[in-house]
Amino acid sequence: MTSERDLKLVYSVAVILFIVGLFCYAAFPVKPPDEPLRIQYRSATGNVLFEHAKHATEYDVSCYDCHHHPGDDEAGLIACSECHLKNPEENAPPPERCLDCHDADDIEDTEMPSQPDASHDQCSECHSGIGAGPVKQACSECHAQ
Amino acid sequence: MRSEKMFIVSHAPFWHNGSNVAERHYGMLLAAMPAVALGIVQYGLPAVAVIAMSISTAIFWEWLMNRVTKRSITVGDGNAALLGLLFAMLIPATTPWWVVTTGTFVMMVLGKHIFGGIGGNPFHPVVVSLMILTVSWGAFFDFNGALVNYSFSFNALYPLGLAKNFGTAAVADFTPGNLLLGRQIGGIGATFGLGLIGGGAYLIAKRYIRWEIAVSFLSSIFLTALIFHLAAPDQYAGPMFHLLTGYTLVGAFFLLPEDSSSPVNFLPMLIYGAGAGVMTMLIRNIGNYHDGVLLAVLLMNLVNPLLDKIRPKALGKVA
Numbered sequence: 001m002t003s004e005r006d007l008k009l010v011y012s013v014a015v016i017l018f019i020v021g022l023f024c025y026a027a028f029p030v031k032p033p034d035e036p037l038r039i040q041y042r043s044a045t046g047n048v049l050f051e052h053a054k055h056a057t058e059y060d061v062s063c064y065d066c067h068h069h070p071g072d073d074e075a076g077l078i079a080c081s082e083c084h085l086k087n088p089e090e091n092a093p094p095p096e097r098c099l100d101c102h103d104a105d106d107i108e109d110t111e112m113p114s115q116p117d118a119s120h121d122q123c124s125e126c127h128s129g130i131g132a133g134p135v136k137q138a139c140s141e142c143h144a145q
Numbered sequence: 146m147r148s149e150k151m152f153i154v155s156h157a158p159f160w161h162n163g164s165n166v167a168e169r170h171y172g173m174l175l176a177a178m179p180a181v182a183l184g185i186v187q188y189g190l191p192a193v194a195v196i197a198m199s200i201s202t203a204i205f206w207e208w209l210m211n212r213v214t215k216r217s218i219t220v221g222d223g224n225a226a227l228l229g230l231l232f233a234m235l236i237p238a239t240t241p242w243w244v245v246t247t248g249t250f251v252m253m254v255l256g257k258h259i260f261g262g263i264g265g266n267p268f269h270p271v272v273v274s275l276m277i278l279t280v281s282w283g284a285f286f287d288f289n290g291a292l293v294n295y296s297f298s299f300n301a302l303y304p305l306g307l308a309k310n311f312g313t314a315a316v317a318d319f320t321p322g323n324l325l326l327g328r329q330i331g332g333i334g335a336t337f338g339l340g341l342i343g344g345g346a347y348l349i350a351k352r353y354i355r356w357e358i359a360v361s362f363l364s365s366i367f368l369t370a371l372i373f374h375l376a377a378p379d380q381y382a383g384p385m386f387h388l389l390t391g392y393t394l395v396g397a398f399f400l401l402p403e404d405s406s407s408p409v410n411f412l413p414m415l416i417y418g419a420g421a422g423v424m425t426m427l428i429r430n431i432g433n434y435h436d437g438v439l440l441a442v443l444l445m446n447l448v449n450p451l452l453d454k455i456r457p458k459a460l461g462k463v464a
Contacts, residue, residue, distance in 0.1 A: 002167070002221025010204065010220050018201035024194030025242050032294045038301065040290040046310075049289050049302065144289075144310040145433070 036079075041119065046143030048119075066122060070101070084115040166263070169353050170223030176347045177230055177399065179340030184333035188238035188295065192333045196233040198245045203229030206253035214258065224263050228252055231271045231399055234334025235392060237291035244285050248274050268446040269403045272439050279439075288330050299328040304390045305435040308382040313374075316382050324389035331391065338389045345398030354402035357414040362397045363388060365422025373430050381430050391436035393425070400438070406446040413452035421445040 002010075035056065041048040055061060067077045082097040094107050113121065123142070127133045134141035185192045207225035211218045219225075232248055240248075255277070256270025257263070279286050288303040295301065300318045307315045319329060327337035335341075348354045370384035387393065392400070401407060401421055408414050421441040428437025 002218070006167075006221045007218060010226075013226075014201045014204040014220070017197040018205075021194050021196075021198030021201060021242070024190045024197065028190035028194065030191050030239050030294050033296075036293070037296055038289075038293040040287075040293055042284070042290070047287070047290065049293075053296075140310065144306060 041115070043116070043143060045139060046145045048142045049144065061126070065126065080118060081115050084113055084118040086115045088112065088114050166224070167222045170227045172351055172353050173227050173348060173399070174223065174230060176344035176353075177234060177334060179343055180327075180334040180337040180395075181230065181234060183327045183337035183340055184234070184238070184335075187297075187327065187336075188333060192238040194242070195236065195238055195240050195245055195333060196230065198242050199233035199249055200226050200229035202246045203232065203249040203253055206250050207258075210254060210258040210262075214262075216262065219263060222263065225253065228257070228270055230334075231395075232274060234395060234399075235271065235275055235332040236286060237288055238333050239291045239294075240285055244278065244282060248278050251277050264405045266405050267449070269400050269406050269442055272400060272442045272446075276439055276443060288332075292330050295330075297328075297330065299323065301330055303331065303435065304329050304386070305429060308386065308390075309429065309435055312380050313378060313382050316386060319386060319390065321385045321389060324386070329390060332395070335392055335395045338394060341394035341398060345394065348398055348402075354398060355407075355414055357411060358402045358407055358418040359397040361415045361418030362401055362422045363393070363418075365419040366393055366425060367422075369423050369426035370430075373426065387426065387429065391429070392438035396421070396425070396438040396442060400442050401445070406449055408449055408452045410453065410456060413449075413455050416455075417445050417449065417452055420448065 036052040039050045039052050041050065055066075056063065063077055066080070069083075078097065083095050085095055094102070094104065094110065094112065098107055098112075124135065127135045181196065185196075204220050204225045207220050208218060211220070229249055232252055233245070236245070236248070252270045252274035256268065256273040257266050260266045275286070284290060289306060292301065300307075304316055304319045304324075321338075323329070325338035325342075327340070329336050345354075345359060349356045349359065366387055367384040370381070370387040373381035374383045397418075401418060408417050421438075421444075424441035424444055425437040428434055428440055432440075434440065
């Protein structure tokens with residue numbers, strides 16, 4: 001049996017921890033950095049973990065090698081998925097981000113590759129070109145179960 | 146001729162040696178502290194949030210179930226706090242508050258109180274809860290995805306995932322030294338090898354857990370991993386890697402030896418630990434999951450009543 005005094009102590013600890021928990025959740029959430037460190041693409045065929053920071057700092061590639069459009073403006077370095085949607089609907093209007101610069105009429109016939117298609121093309125083209133890293137001989141080189 | 150003095154016991158009053166359930170649970174909380182401390186250093190205040198929320202809500206659910214079932218209030222025995230801490234130790238520091246709260250609810254209600262409270266649960270409540278949540282919301286417990294916004298000074302990919310998908314060469318960075326110092330991603334309190342081993346040694350020295358279970362589990366992991374590694378060195382990582390990654394050490398010292406879900410006799414304890422070790426390695430190397438400890442614990446919890454049928458021969462006979 002626990003004494004009244006011990007019970008009060010446990011209640012106090014529980015309440016304090018709850019307040020600390022709430023405070024830490026509210027005040028110190030894990031914020032994504034301005035430039036992503038790693039990006040996980042979730043896929044039924046196995047998730048792909050792209051080491052963004054490593055590509056940007058350790059490998060001899062320019063930001064514009066991947067962030068291709070627009071290619072000469074640092075403000076244009078936007079996330080791939082803002083234009084290349086993961087599951088674009090057929091005949092859907094262009095993603096909203098595109099309309100920041102383009103008129104809807106100008107790009108209504110533009111076919112925008114989905115994010116998986118764009119990533120497959122971009123990643124494999126670059127890796128095959130320089131002959132490094134996964135070169136798409138097997139899905140499991142990138143898609144981890 | 147039977148000795149008349151052999152089986153004499155004295156009657157009350159007895160002298161209590163002072164140990165009790167609460168002392169044991171607070172001792173286990175203390176043993177977990179080094180590993181938890183490194184988790185807080187590594188993941189910062191978000192880890193504090195998860196730990197604080199997990200312990201406080203576990204205590205709350207325990208209190209609520211005590212009230213609902215009209216039993217005496219048992220939050221003072223430290224079991225709820227211990228389970229709350231263990232749950233937090235196994236999950237990523239980025240787990241949302243509502244997942245933590247749901248997890249502790251499942252743990253305390255479905256894992257423990259539905260079986261009558263402390264001592265009645267056939268499975269480890271933390272493992273029951275974490276497996277249910279993993280099946281329901283797996284993305285929150287995928288360490289690679291959950292920790293993408295953390296920068297580390299070591300390889301930030303989940304070692305067991307790397308080993309499973311890309312073989313031994315991919316985990317060359319994870320030397321035993323690095324793993325002992327916690328230089329790997331994982332659960333808040335599941336990565337610091339030295340801290341967990343120190344905590345485990347303390348638990349064994351204080352006899353809070355049975356060494357037979359921990360030692361047979363770790364030996365079994367070592368041997369099974371060694372056999373796999375010798376059979377295909379490029380495909381399967383070595384035994385030291387498997388001893389110091391994933392939930393192996395937490396499982397050995399905090400999950401498998403849990404009172405009511407583990408055997409009490411010597412041989413059953415050895416079989417229980419060894420069986421969990423073999424299952425863990427089979428799941429890691431052949432199964433679908435990165436880590437097999439939780440499922441192995443559940444499976445051996447299930448086998449536990451059968452194992453306890455292996456008993457020493459009773460002395461004497463009924464006339």
